[in-house]
Amino acid sequence: MPPALDIHGKVNALRIFFRKTGRPPTFREAMELFGYKSIASVQFALKRLEKLGYLQKGASGRIAFTNRISGDIRLLGSVSAGFPSPAEEETVDLLNLTDFLVRRREATYILKVDGDSMIDALIGPGDLLIVERGRTPKNGDIVVAAVDGDWTVKYFEKNGRSVRLVPANKKYNPIEPNQSLEIGGIVRAVIRKYGA
Amino acid sequence: MPPALDIHGKVNALRIFFRKTGRPPTFREAMELFGYKSIASVQFALKRLEKLGYLQKGASGRIAFTNRISGDIRLLGSVSAGFPSPAEEETVDLLNLTDFLVRRREATYILKVDGDSMIDALIGPGDLLIVERGRTPKNGDIVVAAVDGDWTVKYFEKNGRSVRLVPANKKYNPIEPNQSLEIGGIVRAVIRKYGA
């Protein structure tokens, strides 16, 4: 019995191929990818990958990914629950970050925080904001807005007709727009990456 | 002159098709997707999408996505720089969240914070941690670890042979493990999502 198939090697090769070409490989391209000399070897390997849930059978049999290949991360429970045992990992949820954080990709932008006016809302300099444009903020939303021409990120507060932009830092005062207020977008998520 | 091509309608249809089937459509499938009756109409439309940067020419002409379709978000500058004008949007960077935040997907997990011991590091209850396993932490890294059997998230501090786990909250004391310390993983990023 020969050594077992290198499943992860093949999954990675498929991911890299897709990143580069924007589509899954054909069987003959997969031959080259996997270092095979024969279509039938590819068939055998792909059947195994399908069984493991990385690929799916589509119309006319062409190679098609499941979302186990297209970039999801395992979503565990709380920190205090720790990590699952290897047996438990089988049933773990998968999470696609973009799908999870973004509702309308065409209306969504990422901006970097460069001040500390929202520090008490646990948003600091360098943090990335996922901002959705084209929606009307509700009370308590965090927004990116231009106040009298200056862009800022603040809590949005509305009282009747009156609008205030409220920082989450005692060092700053709430702002009541004088001449103009343009809501750039609503902050839907914050991301902080550590290290390089 | 008939009404202009519905580019975004087609881009969305391609995204949905890919989500469902794990691969781009063939020309004949794109016919159905776009509501066309002719291969040549698909050729015309796809040529336009390619020109606009949504598709790329691959081997033997089959439909292939660029990363303008495969899920990236527009990365702008700082908050204070605000949003680009429509003209500036043409040259904006795209960012794939998973690629940006995750180095080794097979070793990466998402866990939810359920305490406030790291609040002064701007990490609060409900935040999601992107945790990479199987690496050795350096001084100052934030880790998820089991201390004498209890899982927690803390700063990792090492002094010679001595290891401490340091909270970012005055309410708690640094921990020096008594019997056992297991590093579950290193926190590479924090995510906070607002709303539902």
Add this chain to the structure above:
DNA sequence: TCTTGAATAGTACAAACGTACTATTAGGAT
């Protein structure tokens, strides 16, 4: 030592593919 099964190789062929033509319609510009 023999058997079994996993993992590989080789090949022919029907079906599906994309290409490159021709053709038509209709609205805007002249």
Add this chain to the structure above:
DNA sequence: ATCCTAATAGTACGTTTGTACTATTCAAGA
């Protein structure tokens, strides 16, 4: 009214595709 171009439709064909066979090798287990 005429012309031009974008956007659609139709078709034949050469190329590429996946399938379904047969075949071989080798390590583990009996």
